[in-house]
Amino acid sequence: DVKVTQSSRYLVKRTGEKVFLECVQDMDHENMFWYRQDPGLGLRLIYFSYDVKMKEKGDIPEGYSVSREKKERFSLILESASTNQTSMYLCASSKRGTGELFFGEGSRLTVL
Amino acid sequence: ILNVEQSPQSLHVQEGDSTNFTCSFPSSNFYALHWYRWETAKSPEALFVMTLNGDEKKKGRISATLNTKEGYSYLYIKGSQPDDSATYLCAFMGYNNNDMRFGAGTRLTVKP
Numbered sequence: 001d002v003k004v005t006q007s008s009r010y011l012v013k014r015t016g017e018k019v020f021l022e023c024v025q026d027m028d029h030e031n032m033f034w035y036r037q038d039p040g041l042g043l044r045l046i047y048f049s050y051d052v053k054m055k056e057k058g059d060i061p062e063g064y065s066v067s068r069e070k071k072e073r074f075s076l077i078l079e080s081a082s083t084n085q086t087s088m089y090l091c092a093s094s095k096r097g098t099g100e101l102f103f104g105e106g107s108r109l110t111v112l
Numbered sequence: 113i114l115n116v117e118q119s120p121q122s123l124h125v126q127e128g129d130s131t132n133f134t135c136s137f138p139s140s141n142f143y144a145l146h147w148y149r150w151e152t153a154k155s156p157e158a159l160f161v162m163t164l165n166g167d168e169k170k171k172g173r174i175s176a177t178l179n180t181k182e183g184y185s186y187l188y189i190k191g192s193q194p195d196d197s198a199t200y201l202c203a204f205m206g207y208n209n210n211d212m213r214f215g216a217g218t219r220l221t222v223k224p
Contacts (some may be wrong), residue, residue, distance in 0.1 A: 004155075035214070040216060042214045042215055042217050043156075043203075044214075045213060048212075090155070090156075094212075098143065098161055098205065100146060100158035100161050101146070101156070101158065101212060103157075105154075105155050
């Protein structure tokens with residue numbers, strides 16, 4: 001059973017804290033993505049990676065960074081969390097080409 | 113930022129009704145168009161991956177068409193069932209084929 005696993009389903013953090021969201025896939029996919037989902041805005045792309053150590057900015061990269069040291073793992077980092085980063089974060093992976101995205105279950109982050 | 117737009121934003125239908133939604137996307141630089149179904153408390157799951165102008169795909173009571181020249185895709189559901197209640201997302205993949213941009217989704221509610 002193929003899987004994308006996100007490390008935490010629910011997190012509560014304080015403003016200014018550093019936050020790590022981890023994502024691991026077991027499908028040997030080249031591409032990995034981080035999205036955030038907010039009501040009425042759909043899924044907005046934060047960062048994506050098409051290979052180990054490669055990263056590309058999406059539409060809303062400000063306030064975020066990413067790390068891809070191994071093919072199976074893609075981490076999203078909030079260096080100093082702010083309340084406007086309260087959201088649902090979804091990780092996804094896909095094969096290179098037109099391959100469909102496989103999503104994790106999401107991480108709901110609340111920043112107080 | 114690429115504009116991928118979906119309409120309507122939400123839809124309420126009775127069980128047994130047929131329905132359809134629209135996804136519009138940039139007609140230039142097209143590589144692929146995906147449809148996903150996202151049920152509450154679950155991860156989005158792929159319905160269709162479409163690449164060719166004029167493509168039609170079908171899965172049970174759900175089908176989709178694609179017009180890449182004018183930049184739109186339709187998703188049809190025949191004889192809606194309460195289990196069809198979900199948010200339906202479309203995603204556009206441009207020719208650099210490493211990123212994926214989503215529309216805001218159409219939220220379908222099917223009443224018994």
